[in-house]
Amino acid sequence: MLKIIEDDPWLRPYEADIENRLDYYEQHLARIIKSHDSLEHYALRHKELGFNHSEHHNGWYYREWAPAADALSLIGDFNNWNPEAHPMQRKEGGVWEVFIDDKEGLGHLSQVKVKVQNEQGSADKLPAYIQYAIQHPESYDFSGYIWKPEKAFKWTDKKFDLKKLGAPLIYECHTGMAQEYEGVGTYKDFEENILPRVKELGYNCIQLMAVAEHPYYGSFGYHVSNFFAPSSRFGTPNELKSLVNTAHNMGIAVIMDIVHSHAVKNEAEGLNNFDGSGHQYFHEGGKGYHEGWDSKLFDYGKEEVERFLLSNLRYWLEEFHFDGFRFDGVTSILYHHHGNGVAFDHYDKYYKDGVDWDAVRYLQLATTLAKIIKPNCILISEDMSGMPGMCQAVDEGGLGFDYRLGMGIPDSWIKLLKHKADENWQMDEIWNVLSNRRYREKTIAYAESHDQAMVGDKTIAFWLMDKEMYWHMQKIDENLIIDRGIALHKLIRLITASAGGEGYLNFFGNEFGHPEWLDFPREGNNWSYKYARRQWSLVDNKELKFEYLNNFDKAMIALLEEYKVLDAEPAHLINMDEKNQVLIFERAGLIFIFNFSPNNSVPDYKFWVPMQGNFHYLLNSDDAQFGGHARVDSTTVHQSFQEAAENYISIYCVNRAAFVLERK
Structure with a gap:
């Protein structure tokens, strides 16, 4: 029996489907090896x-x-x-x-x-x-x-070891909007100005968007025209290599946001209608067109298409030393219907209805190849369908990814912020969203990514504080809306990072509550770059409260890294108190305490703990350095006591605050 079925007995009725799918892959791989000696040669x-x-x-x-x-x-x-x-x-x-x-x-x-x-x-x-x-x-x-400089780029990153990275703490970035000036940032700007910020914050990985060349800047890099060309609007290929090399020498991994789910429909610079057939790289007719994205869809069953895409993976890993990929649009790849209007509410949807076996096979080949070329590379799937086995080994019946994006988490936070006053937030609802993931499948948790920051939506900071951010972010300015926003911003990020998965992602600038949305230059905004940038001067200004959020994010990332929180087993629920809106769990031997209540501060809040001892504060979101009210002395030590042979501690559990305790 395949391991995927051992892990999930509900898949037993689909055993034949899973085995047939695996056989479809294995027979094809055998043909590749017979005719090309190996998969890696096939991808040259x-x-x-x-x-x-x-x-x-x-x-x-x-x-x-x-x-x-x-x-x-x-x-x-x-x-x-x-x-x-x-x-x-x-x-x-x-x-x-x-x-x-x-x-x-x-x-x-x-x-x-x-x-x-x-x-x-x-x-x-x-x-x-x-x-x-x-x-x-x-x-x-x-x-x-032609790109063949007389002197090849000299790499100096041999000492960088992905094996030592641990759980990925990802800083999601876009090179062009990384600068504060109203224009397009460069690889060199990013290397000199942004990488030091990433290092200072403690993230161990960056995820670069919009790497492959694309004709429309406002596509965010998702309408690729030239799959082997780094976007020249940011600089030369060697300048991208220098960026990656410098990141590695800082101990920072670099993941590429890769788009193999579709391609731009432009014919002059893109692949569309290259040989005049209309369906060379893509499916013929309507099957080869994504109406929602206005783009072309690859035919993964064609050998030359498969070799083109697999070689593309090898090229980025070897030529530019990327450390892995976040595969965009995996749901669209996997299904003939691309997930449009489909509720994935039954296992039939993963094995019986509309699954593209050629696409499944391509992804299995892609993850297998990537691990051959760079065994410790990081492979992340952006899949909203929840296909079982996404993050299990191919020979176990899976697709071979390391992580899936926890796409339901940011959707849940935005839903809460839009539709419920925080006094009505339910702790069980928050806990279920953060803890509900498939057995043995690792998740990258995130409270918000670039999707939530686009025009038409709002960042979490803007949902919480809105226009008040324009007028009341000075430290000397007291404002209840800003106080609430800063407090909840910290709680949302800490609980997401600590309980939501085995990795964490933040879209750059959001860690300090970047106040505005993303909007690329377009006709509708008079081709302005005003909102296609990051305003670092806000967080660098010591008179503004953005520094508080930045300080907290840095402390949070340091804690996750030092105590290997995301490498540990999933969080274990200790206490759920709907009356006081308190949620407490244990992970990596640490106690995480969250009080989401707008009003209820409990002076003597007693709760069970799984071990006895003296408990010290590692992190206190109410500290003054984080924009809190300093109601709790972080030097306090809480000694456990016994009642009915069980261990308890008692703390001052103040409202809209979070604490992390360590037993010593």
Whole structure:
């Protein structure tokens, strides 16, 4: 019996489905190994297609897969854009090839395109495997460039060891909006100005958004056009490498937010209609179009598509030293219906109804390959369907991810903030959302990510404090709305981080309650960058209360790291008190106490503890340094006492406060 069924007996009726799905993967993997020696060789398509220099032949081979095309020719500044100068020859499997001698002038930063002819006519395209593309600001058109600098980038990160990282404490970032000025930030800006902040806060991992090239800045990087090209709007490939290298030397891992769920529909710079067939990389007709995203959907059953995407993973891991991936849109990948309008309320939805077996197989190959290339890499699935086995090994019947995003957690917090006064918050509802996850499947918990910060929604800080943040964030200014907001902001983040999963994620700036939403330049805002940035001056200003939230986040992350809270077994509930809105649990040997009540401060709050001893404060959200009211002396030691052979302690449990105690 497969391990996934041993772990979840409710899956027994689907044993045949799970075994058949695994067999579908294993037979395909066996074919790959037979024909290509190994999966890692199969994923070297970027060394075969695209531009590859041959030292032996003193020239360049350019190859392109375009099975439906009638003719291809390489054009560029090196041949005066003459389509007759370098016609390509058709080889096996719909691959076209041309050799360019070094004497002909093709080299680093040569500008190139490929002219593709088919029965509809001809069109100039960017090569599918292009590694550097630049968008012209006047026309928004792209040009492709050869990227092969004379001196290769010198890495100095050999001492960085992912094995020693522990539970991921993730700082989710976007390079372009990382700066305070109204414009697009660069890799260099990020390396010099943001990485030191990450290090100071204590996060051990950054998750970079919008890495692969995309034509529309406002797509947040989710409409990718050039899968092998780091976005040039932030700088050069070497500048991205420098960013990763510096992060590693600071002890910080770098995860890439990778988009293999869909691609931009643009034809000139993207993959869409590359060979004129309309369905080369993507499914044919409506099946290949995502109406909600206005983008194209990959056909994971095609060998060349599979090799393109797998090679893309290998490329980012090896060429740029990324430490793993957060796979975007996994629900859309897995199902023919893409999760649209589907309530995943029965196991049939995971095994009987609308599952794309080719897509499942692709994800199994992807996670297997990533672990071969970098065994300790971090693989995170953004899946809202809850497919069983997402984070179990492939040979156990799973898909091989390390973590799934706890997407229900931020949705729950926003729902509470929008629809319930906090005096009506139910402790069992909060606890159930944070503790309800599949056995043996690790979760990345988060109170809010970039999704909650976009225009049309609000950050947690803005839900709590709204326009009052504009006028009452000076430390000398007393304001009840701000006091409530700061208090609950700290409680929400601490309980989410400590009880919600085995990893934690924060969208940068939200740790200090960044006051405004995200809005990229667009016609509707007169192409303004005002809301496409992070206002670090707010948290750096010692006269403002943003510093309180930043201090608390730093202390919280330090506690999670020092005591390996997220590496420990899931939190164990100790006390749930709906009357006083108190929730207490134990994790990693620490006692976490939360009082969400607006009013009830209990002077002698007694509760059971699982061990006897003297309990000291490790963290007190009511401390003055965190914007609290200093009602509890953090030097106090609580000695346990016995009643009916059970251990208890008693504390001053003040309202809207959280405490973490350690037994000594």
